[in-house]
Amino acid sequence: MxxxxxxxxxxxxxxxxxxxxSFDQRAQRITRAFTQILDKVGxxxxxxxxxxxxxxxxxxxxxxxxxxxxxxxxxxxTLNAYGIKKVVTICPHCFNVxxxxxxxxxxxxxxxxxxxxxxxxxxxxxxxxKDGGAxxxxxxxxxxxxxxxxxxxxxxxxxxxxxxxxxxxVEMKRCRSNGMCCGAGGAQMFKEEEQGSTRIxxxxxxxxxxxxxxxxxxxxPFCTTMLTDGVKNKEKEDSVKVLDIAEMVAMSL
Amino acid sequence: xxxxxxxLFIICAVAAVYFFAKxxxxxxxxxxxxxxxxLTDNKDQRWRNMVLLALGQKKMFKKPIPALLHLVVxxxxxIINIEILEIFIDGVTxxxxxxxxxxxxxxxxxxxxxxxxxxxxxxxxxxxLIRRNIxxxxxxxxxxxxxxxxxxxxxxxxxxxxxxxxxxIMNAADLSLQQLGAEHYTATEPFWISGHLTGMFSGMSxxxxxxxxxxxxxxxxxxxxxxxxxxxxxxxxxxILAFPNAFYAKLVPQGEARxxxxxxxxxxxxxxxxKAPAATGDATPPRFGAKDIMDLSWKNLLDAYSCTxxxxxxSSCPANLTxxxxxxxxxxxxxxxxxxxxxxxxxxxxxxKDDGKSLLHGxxxxxxxxxxxxxxxCVEACPVSIDPLDIIMxxxxxxxxEESNAPGExxxxxxxxxxxxxxxxxxxxxxxxxxxEA
Numbered sequence: 001m002x003x004x005x006x007x008x009x010x011x012x013x014x015x016x017x018x019x020x021x022s023f024d025q026r027a028q029r030i031t032r033a034f035t036q037i038l039d040k041v042g043x044x045x046x047x048x049x050x051x052x053x054x055x056x057x058x059x060x061x062x063x064x065x066x067x068x069x070x071x072x073x074x075x076x077x078t079l080n081a082y083g084i085k086k087v088v089t090i091c092p093h094c095f096n097v098x099x100x101x102x103x104x105x106x107x108x109x110x111x112x113x114x115x116x117x118x119x120x121x122x123x124x125x126x127x128x129x130k131d132g133g134a135x136x137x138x139x140x141x142x143x144x145x146x147x148x149x150x151x152x153x154x155x156x157x158x159x160x161x162x163x164x165x166x167x168x169x170v171e172m173k174r175c176r177s178n179g180m181c182c183g184a185g186g187a188q189m190f191k192e193e194e195q196g197s198t199r200i201x202x203x204x205x206x207x208x209x210x211x212x213x214x215x216x217x218x219x220x221p222f223c224t225t226m227l228t229d230g231v232k233n234k235e236k237e238d239s240v241k242v243l244d245i246a247e248m249v250a251m252s253l
Numbered sequence: 254x255x256x257x258x259x260x261l262f263i264i265c266a267v268a269a270v271y272f273f274a275k276x277x278x279x280x281x282x283x284x285x286x287x288x289x290x291x292l293t294d295n296k297d298q299r300w301r302n303m304v305l306l307a308l309g310q311k312k313m314f315k316k317p318i319p320a321l322l323h324l325v326v327x328x329x330x331x332i333i334n335i336e337i338l339e340i341f342i343d344g345v346t347x348x349x350x351x352x353x354x355x356x357x358x359x360x361x362x363x364x365x366x367x368x369x370x371x372x373x374x375x376x377x378x379x380x381x382l383i384r385r386n387i388x389x390x391x392x393x394x395x396x397x398x399x400x401x402x403x404x405x406x407x408x409x410x411x412x413x414x415x416x417x418x419x420x421x422i423m424n425a426a427d428l429s430l431q432q433l434g435a436e437h438y439t440a441t442e443p444f445w446i447s448g449h450l451t452g453m454f455s456g457m458s459x460x461x462x463x464x465x466x467x468x469x470x471x472x473x474x475x476x477x478x479x480x481x482x483x484x485x486x487x488x489x490x491x492x493i494l495a496f497p498n499a500f501y502a503k504l505v506p507q508g509e510a511r512x513x514x515x516x517x518x519x520x521x522x523x524x525x526x527x528k529a530p531a532a533t534g535d536a537t538p539p540r541f542g543a544k545d546i547m548d549l550s551w552k553n554l555l556d557a558y559s560c561t562x563x564x565x566x567x568s569s570c571p572a573n574l575t576x577x578x579x580x581x582x583x584x585x586x587x588x589x590x591x592x593x594x595x596x597x598x599x600x601x602x603x604x605x606k607d608d609g610k611s612l613l614h615g616x617x618x619x620x621x622x623x624x625x626x627x628x629x630x631c632v633e634a635c636p637v638s639i640d641p642l643d644i645i646m647x648x649x650x651x652x653x654x655e656e657s658n659a660p661g662e663x664x665x666x667x668x669x670x671x672x673x674x675x676x677x678x679x680x681x682x683x684x685x686x687x688x689x690e691a
Contacts, residue, residue: 019675021687028687049685053674061627062663063542063649065513067670069520100509105517146628151508177633178315181571186627190676191662194624197576204571 001046001082011046013112014084016098018091019054020221026228027090027221033250034090034114040253041126045088051078055097062187069105072097076107087111090246092148092220093185099152113148115158115219115245122164122249133252135165141172141213143204143227144179145220158219161245165252170211180204182230184222205230209240216242255347262344262474269478276485280558283596286605287551292501299500302638306499312636316565319384326377327492329370330413333420336367340474350427353439365445368421372446375417378410385410392564397583402488402562409489416476423469425450426462435459491561495637498559501552502638507629510646515539542650545611546592549647556639557589566631566641572624579624581631581641587616588644613648619658622648 004011015035020027038045056071079087087109089095098111121127142162148154155176162169174180183193183200193199205227208216216231218224227242292299305311310327313320339352353360384390385406393406424447430438432451443451454462484490522529543549566581567573573580591612599605622645631641652658659667666676674681 017684017687019677022684023675023677023679028690031687032690047685047688049688050681052684053681054670054676056670058676059667059670060510061646062659062666063646063651063653064659064663064667065516065541065650065654066520067667069513069516071670071674073520073524096506096508100506101512104512146626146630147508150629150633152506178569178630180569180574181626181628181630183571183575183626186625187663187666188626190666191623191660193575194572194577194579194620196572196624200571200575200626203575 001048001051001084004046005082010083012044013046013086013088013117014079014082015045015047016087016089016091016094017047017052018089018094018221020225021090022052024221024225026225030090030221030224030244030246033244034246036250037118037121037127037246037253041121048078053078055094055102057093057097058187058190060097060101061185062190072102072105072107076102076105079107079109084109088114088117090114090221090244092145092151093222096147096151113154113157113219115148115161116154118245118249119157119160122161127249127253129164129249129252131166133165135167135215135248135252138167138215139170139211139213140165140167140215140217141170141208141211142175142217143172143182143208143219143223144176145218145223146179146181146185148219149179150177158217158245161249162217165248167215170213172207172211174207180207182220182223182226184226189222189226199230199233201226201230202233203230205234209234209236214240215248216240217245217248218242219245259345259347265475265478266341266344269481273481273485276482279596279600280485282599283592284551284554284558286547286592286595287549287554288547290550290552292552295504298504299502302502302504303496303500306502306636306638307495310636312634315634322377322380325370325373326381326413329374329377330492333367333370333374333417336364336420337474337477340470344474349437350439350441353441358442361442361444364424364441368424368444368446371417371420375414375421378413378417382407382410382414392568395564395567395580395582397580397586398562398564402586405487405489406562408483409487412476412480412483416473416480419469419473419476421447421450423466423473426454426466426469429454429457430459430462430466433459433462435463488561491559491637494555494559498555499638501555503632503640503643507632511643513541513650516541540651541654542652543644543647544613544651544655546588546595547605548651549588549612549644553588553640553644553647554592556641556644557585557592559637560585560589560639561637562586563636565634565636566639569630569634571626571628571630577621577624578618579621581645584617584621584641584644585639588612591616613651617648619652622652623660625649 001014015038017031021031053075054071055075056068059071060068087098089098089111092113095111095113098109118127140162142159144155159169181200182204208227209231216227218227224242224244231237231240231242310320310324313323339350342351343349356363385393424444427438428443428447429451431440484493540548546554560582562582564582570579570581595605598608625645627642629642669676669678673679
């Protein structure tokens with residue numbers, strides 16, 4: 001972003017990578033897949049790079065409002081200084097904070113989750129999926145993340161992207177507004193689960209495996225990690241893959 | 254004889270309304286113990302929510318079978334209560350079936366219709382009793398329901414069965430008396446259901462029948478008066494509070510957490526000291542988050558009174574489903590119990606005297622709060638717009654910001670966010686390292 005600013009230019013959209021997309025090795029693959037699509041389509045985008053910071057979401061959900069407000073203050077200052085208008089992100093937690101929580105703190109941006117962004121690119125004909133691509137005839141199930149689904153009511157855009165593949169989309173028993181959490185939200189990602197009979201991600205992965213799908217499509221780097229672990233727990237990692245929708249699109253270009 | 258009955262009726266009616274009104278006032282006071290929150294914006298949407306969610310029971314229909322049964326019982330119970338109007342006028346004036354001469358055959362049709370509803374309510378309640386006690390539906394048989402909550406539920410259902418039976422038997426005795434040409438018993442056409450029940454009274458004298466009819470009439474109306482006064486102590490209060498609760502429901506997206514303006518300002522003044530107002534010196538720092546019910550919003554407390562303990566929240570909670578201690582329903586029940594305890598404390602002492610207890614720790618444990626993934630499944634599941642997550646979040650805030658009570662891993666995460674700008678211990682300089690490998 002600093003380079004754009006130095007040249008007096010504005011990108012079409014700021015890509016908010018998020019902490020998982022920046023640092024987590026598995027999630028970096030999602031980040032690269034998404035930027036590969038953006039490059040291919042020729043979208044002029046920027047990242048904040050080293051200037052990007054955690055949105056504060058895990059701190060807020062854990063109860064540390066001070067830390068959240070600190071992070072929010074710094075991020076909003078950076079974004080406003082650059083005059084950012086439009087943001088796209090691959091993380092539904094970042095998306096939720098941008099869409100619903102930063103506006104009250106003076107950060108007003110048009111924000112899109114990458115699945116909605118991809119759906120629009122496909123609808124506009126800018127992204128054309130290969131005929132009979134990598135997923136032809138495969139059974140796919142889709143996991144609604146809490147903060148995209150229930151949190152913000154986005155259920156159809158990701159499904160529309162999946163329908164653009166030549167595949168069979170099967171729903172889990174719990175889907176859409178009744179979808180079940182992967183177990184990472186509410187800052188659970190960063191601590192051991194409380195005492196219980198099983199792990200949430202094990203349960204959710206089992207529900208996904210019950211559909212008989214060989215691909216579990218996700219829209220969140222944390223869900224991707226949790227579900228991958230859940231699939232491994234059932235020793236199904238050789239036959240069933242957990243993929244972000246951006247990765248699936250990138251593989252089918 | 255009639256005069257005595259009329260006087261007795263008026264005394265009972267006045268007492269029932271008086272005691273109910275008194276309790277309503279007390280509940281209102283308890284709810285207003287909560288923090289102030291303005292929820293009067295966007296009235297159109299609020300009225301729409303009330304019509305769709307409370308009257309239309311939109312969210313109930315996510316589970317179609319109980320929803321249908323519930324609709325029958327609810328609609329039946331409400332519509333049959335129109336009949337109460339006549340019973341009330343009869344009771345005060347000493348008349349009998351005062352509307353019958355005016356309405357003619359329409360009267361018999363209406364009462365017949367009420368009887369069909371009464372029979373449906375009766376069947377519905379019996380099925381509910383079976384679901385609860387014989388089929389043992391999972392969400393209706395969880396540990397937090399042990400003791401009073403379970404008895405409360407069964408008592409409500411049995412009461413409704415009894416009230417509906419009394420109504421039908423009363424009508425059947427009435428019809429038998431009409432057939433005998435008893436004085437005072439206005440002739441009507443046979444009612445649809447009780448018309449078939451008169452057989453059980455064949456051969457009885459008019460005196461016995463009058464006794465049966467009067468007993469049923471009195472037990473029915475006294476039952477209703479008692480039931481009205483039972484509501485404030487029962488989960489059944491939702492028949493009334495579902496309406497205001499849907500009206501005041503959260504209108505912003507479910508993913509949005511409540512902002513803490515006081516901390517937002519604190520951070521602002523820290524970063525830009527010139528914006529800070531001059532210190533007044535007398536300000537007691539507010540308590541961050543919620544430790545007790547007085548720290549919650551009044552809407553959280555209204556939520557607690559509106560909860561009918563159906564358990565749709567808990568049966569969709571990922572933490573609960575995987576054996577963790579958290580149950581969103583228990584959060585609501587605990588909040589109500591603590592609110593009632595504080596209410597009693599105020600009744601006894603004139604104002605709240607510190608009793609050394611609190612909602613946090615005393616009722617809701619740290620382990621429960623820590624299990625929440627903030628997935629909002631409970632919020633989504635509630636048919637009457639209760640938000641258990643909002644309470645969980647406020648208690649969590651108190652744990653972290655007032656007690657510094659966090660698991661070690663969270664403290665590490667906080668430290669990383671603060672120093673490395675990410676929840677993991679990576680160097681901020683490597684945030685764009687992925688580009689090099691792209």
